[in-house]
Amino acid sequence: MIDLSKTIDLSTTYLGLKLKNPLVPSASPMCEDVGNIRRMEDNGAAAVVLHSLFEEQIALESNELDRFISAGEAVGAEAATQFPDMLGYNRGPEGYLKHIRKVKEAVRIPVIASLNGVSVGGWLRFAKEMEQAGADALELNIYYIPVDPDVTGEQVERKYCDLVHEVRTAVRIPVAVKLGPYFSSMVNMARRLDAAGADGLVLFNRFYQPDFDLEALEVVPNLILSNQYELLLRLNWIAVLYGNVRPDLALTGGVHAATDVVKAMMAGAKVAMMTSALLKKGITYLDTLLTELLVWMGDHEYDSIRQMQGSMSRNAVPQPQAFERANYMKVISSYAMG
Numbered sequence: 001m002i003d004l005s006k007t008i009d010l011s012t013t014y015l016g017l018k019l020k021n022p023l024v025p026s027a028s029p030m031c032e033d034v035g036n037i038r039r040m041e042d043n044g045a046a047a048v049v050l051h052s053l054f055e056e057q058i059a060l061e062s063n064e065l066d067r068f069i070s071a072g073e074a075v076g077a078e079a080a081t082q083f084p085d086m087l088g089y090n091r092g093p094e095g096y097l098k099h100i101r102k103v104k105e106a107v108r109i110p111v112i113a114s115l116n117g118v119s120v121g122g123w124l125r126f127a128k129e130m131e132q133a134g135a136d137a138l139e140l141n142i143y144y145i146p147v148d149p150d151v152t153g154e155q156v157e158r159k160y161c162d163l164v165h166e167v168r169t170a171v172r173i174p175v176a177v178k179l180g181p182y183f184s185s186m187v188n189m190a191r192r193l194d195a196a197g198a199d200g201l202v203l204f205n206r207f208y209q210p211d212f213d214l215e216a217l218e219v220v221p222n223l224i225l226s227n228q229y230e231l232l233l234r235l236n237w238i239a240v241l242y243g244n245v246r247p248d249l250a251l252t253g254g255v256h257a258a259t260d261v262v263k264a265m266m267a268g269a270k271v272a273m274m275t276s277a278l279l280k281k282g283i284t285y286l287d288t289l290l291t292e293l294l295v296w297m298g299d300h301e302y303d304s305i306r307q308m309q310g311s312m313s314r315n316a317v318p319q320p321q322a323f324e325r326a327n328y329m330k331v332i333s334s335y336a337m338g
Contacts, residue, residue: 004294009304012046014248014270015137015174015200017110019046021293022261022305023286026252026273027052027114027141032099034106036283043286047110049273050103052141053096053126055117093126100133110136112176116143120163124170137174139202140167153184160189161196168197176200176250180207186237190245200248201241202273203234225276230254235267240323242268242313256280258292265305266312 010021027049030036037048096113103111113135115123127138142163146156160177168175175197181204183189190201211222231254238249251264252273264272278285302308314320 004298008294008297008302009306010290010293012265012270012305012309014047014250015112015176017047017136017174019110019271020044021046021290022265022269022271023289024049024112024250024271024273025278025286026275027116027139028275028279030275030278030283034099034102037103038106039283040286041107041109043284044290045109045286046271047112047136048103048107049112049139050096050100050114050135052114052116053093053130055115055123097126097129097133100130100135104134112137112139114139114141114178115167116141120166123163123167127167127171131171131173135173137176137199138167138171139176139178139200140164141178141205143205143207145207157183157189157192161192164193164196164198168199174199176202176247178202178205178252180205181233181237182207187241187244190241190247194245194247198247200250200270201245202250202252203237203241204253206230206253225279226253226256227276228254228256228260231260231263235263236323238264238269239267239313242310243315258289258296261289261293262296262308263312265308266310268310268313270309 012019012022014022014024021044023045024047025031025040025045029051031048031051040048100111100113111134113130113133115127115130115138117123123140130138140163142160144156144159160179164175164177177193177198177200179189179193179201193201206226208221208223210219212218213220231251234251234253238251241249248270249268250271250273251267251269255261255264255272255274256277261272277289281288297303297308310316314323
């Protein structure tokens with residue numbers, strides 16, 4: 001029997017890092033444990049994004065949480081009590097830096113640190129310290145929900161770009177930006193982030209929507225793991241952006257099967273990131289995905305990941321209007337009532 005791993009090249013590059021394959025576990029509490037990350041590497045993960053260090057943790061460390069709460073557009077007075085015990089989440093900023101060092105000592109794959117927030121503040125300091133701790137790259141997870149009616153879309157976009165520029169100027173390691181899908185002109189925003197210095201764009205962040213507890217009349221957190229249907233939005237925008245911006249593209253959200261990885265590569269992604277599939281099926285599922293990916297590529301006569309990257313992007317397909325409004329009427333009319 002032919003060993004497909006010796007005949008098919010799964011390697012890719014992301015943020016200037018040479019990776020053995022495109023599978024990258026994304027930021028999640030799983031990555032708080034060094035043992036879990038070792039198991040991810042043993043089962044084939046090509047790199048790992050550590051769990052996020054939150055802006056609220058940085059604020060707590062400097063005793064400035066009150067200022068962040070009172071100034072933040074995204075929270076109201078009643079929401080102040082909804083902040084979790086951030087120092088307990090992952091031992092705070094100093095603990096996060098120690099974790100980077102421990103992970104770097106434990107594994108050989110690239111380690112990407114993650115910062116989650118919206119203002120510059122302590123980000124610059126900790127971005128530098130993450131670099132000094134050994135992080136191979138940095139992912140900015142910008143989680144900003146503007147609810148102030150006086151804040152314009154232009155102001156929101158400028159906040160993103162200014163933050164990326166400041167962080168990119170502060171560090172020498174590559175910087176990726178994890179985005180939500182809610183921009184009026186995604187391609188223009190991508191180009192602005194490119195100009196601000198972003199080395200990679202991670203599409204898309206999942207904004208967790210709170211639910212209502214009707215008995216207690218409280219707003220409560222609501223975590224729902226991703227499903228494969230969420231892949232489609234990511235595929236569309238990566239296929240549109242591919243070839244139009246310089247930063248590498250990463251797909252995250254909805255990757256649950258080997259064919260999802262194939263679709264991500266064909267759209268133009270350099271890596272396929274995942275968490276929900278590993279939470280549902282375990283870390284060893286990475287090895288299963290790699291085996292199924294090799295089998296699919298062998299059956300369809302692909303010699304390498306690079307051969308398929310971007311092959312289904314908007315610039316490559318015969319009918320690019322499939323990604324535009326011209327396809328809308330066709331899709332609607334194709335549905336037959338039962």
